[in-house]
Amino acid sequence: MNREQLSAEAPYLVLHEPEPDGRGNEVSTTTVFLTASQCPVGCNMCDLHLNTLPGATPSGAIARQIDLAVKDSQASWLKLYNSGNFFDPRSIPPADYREIAARCNRFDRVIVENHPQFGKNRLQKFLELITCKFEIAVGLETVQPRWLERLGKQMSRDDFSRYASEINRFGVDLRVFLILGVPGIDVVESVRWTRLSLRHAIACGARHVSIIPARSGHGWGGRANQLPDFSTPLLAEIHEKLLQDSDGQAVVTLDLWDVPVNDTGYSRLRQSNLSQHA
Numbered sequence: 001m002n003r004e005q006l007s008a009e010a011p012y013l014v015l016h017e018p019e020p021d022g023r024g025n026e027v028s029t030t031t032v033f034l035t036a037s038q039c040p041v042g043c044n045m046c047d048l049h050l051n052t053l054p055g056a057t058p059s060g061a062i063a064r065q066i067d068l069a070v071k072d073s074q075a076s077w078l079k080l081y082n083s084g085n086f087f088d089p090r091s092i093p094p095a096d097y098r099e100i101a102a103r104c105n106r107f108d109r110v111i112v113e114n115h116p117q118f119g120k121n122r123l124q125k126f127l128e129l130i131t132c133k134f135e136i137a138v139g140l141e142t143v144q145p146r147w148l149e150r151l152g153k154q155m156s157r158d159d160f161s162r163y164a165s166e167i168n169r170f171g172v173d174l175r176v177f178l179i180l181g182v183p184g185i186d187v188v189e190s191v192r193w194t195r196l197s198l199r200h201a202i203a204c205g206a207r208h209v210s211i212i213p214a215r216s217g218h219g220w221g222g223r224a225n226q227l228p229d230f231s232t233p234l235l236a237e238i239h240e241k242l243l244q245d246s247d248g249q250a251v252v253t254l255d256l257w258d259v260p261v262n263d264t265g266y267s268r269l270r271q272s273n274l275s276q277h278a
């Protein structure tokens with residue numbers, strides 16, 4: 001969809017898919033890709049701004065978008081992804097929290113994305129309004145300090161760790177996005193750092209870790225042609241390794257954007273641990 005075709009009155013995408021719950025079950029989940037204002041962080045691998053509004057999100061629009069997305073949903077879990085950060089007031093107006101929370105409360109679990117620099121007080125206000133289990137997904141990407149800086153995350157590994165322990169104190173679950181591969185780094189080194197990053201995410205209490213193989217469509221400041229090449233069988237092998245590393249302490253999924261699933265050679269069991277997300 002072109003940016004000009006986006007409307008603040010409709011999500012730009014809605015997906016219904018099962019998610020592993022970490023206890024051997026699959027949970028029906030609706031993912032709503034909300035049309036909201038642009039994220040101000042500007043990580044250099046991120047192209048989510050393509051799906052955002054030119055100005056602040058109008059008041060009331062997010063609740064109306066959720067209504068549209070979930071009207072026929074039988075899902076137990078809801079993901080609200082706003083191409084940015086849930087507690088960024090320009091993207092999700094705090095005055096709308098009550099209306100949004102009322103919609104969240106018909107689900108067992110609601111998952112949002114947020115960067116540690118946004119809204120600790122706003123998180124507390126929102127928690128007062130919800131009765132469902134709440135989970136925050138944070139894009140740690142990697143624990144390699146130089147890469148983290150190069151990605152322009154505006155967040156250090158320590159910032160992430162502090163935020164993880166803060167939300168844990170509030171009883172909020174943690175989901176972590178990790179990247180697999182950056183430009184100019186070979187496959188072996190990429191896998192090594194993703195394994196170390198997974199270990200750190202789990203040590204910080206992650207309930208779910210989502211691994212995202214770096215994709216050329218994601219910016220990279222003109223260096224996308226230097227990304228390591230992960231064949232589909234290699235991705236399956238890496239995923240297996242990461243599942244073993246996690247030893248059941250966290251759900252570990254592999255993002256399948258752009259991967260031809262039918263050719264993967266993944267077993268049905270492995271497929272149950274896969275996911276797609278923004």
Ligand code: SF4
Binds near residue numbers: 040042043083084139
């Ligand atoms: S990755 Fe997240 S924090 Fe970074 S620019 Fe994209 S939406 Fe913003």
